[in-house]
Amino acid sequence: DGGITQSPKYLFRKEGQNVTLSCEQNLNHDAMYWYRQDPGQGLRLIYYSQIVNDFQKGDIAEGYSVSREKKESFPLTVTSAQKNPTAFYLCASRDRQGNSPLHFGNGTRLTVT
């Protein structure tokens, strides 16, 4: 089955450590996205990529970094510079058509203590 796989489902880290969240898709989608979800705030865009080796900042990119070396993969690194990293992180992808919907993974819940 085609889809988006995020791993791990739960992640615990100590403050001051960088952590990388994995996102892999086999939908052959060009565009991939990272969102952060906090209670009562909906989804906020962190980074997005329309094509391999290219990516752009979203609304809340500070403290995060990404890479897009392969079409299928779009890992997100939460750095120690991110002030409030504890959140639910969602990866999504879509194909080129402007009206195509996003397909989401099942998320990674990151807890930093």
Added chain:
Amino acid sequence: AQSVAQPEDQVNVAEGNPLTVKCTYSVSGNPYLFWYVQYPNRGLQFLLKYITGDNLVKGSYGFEAEFNKSQTSFHLKKPSALVSDSALYFCAVRDISSGSARQLTFGSGTQLTVLP
């Protein structure tokens, strides 16, 4: 700029009754509009979208939504609610004319609870 508002944080409805989850939007051009549903600790699932044409859009699981351009609304509806419809619902908008690949702007979500 584009924005979307979901005025109700919580909607409660009895099983078998009709349900409505409200959404209003703001764009400078014409909108693409989407509804997604999220179950606990899961990603969002696409329900339906409005692109152009018929103002009444039918989607998955018996849901439908009505596009109203004059009221800039895109309310989600279902004629008869099920307990299994209980979830978090998100409305999202994209301005067609923006030419932006930043994709969608999401509302803050509405928690729907269907009471048995």
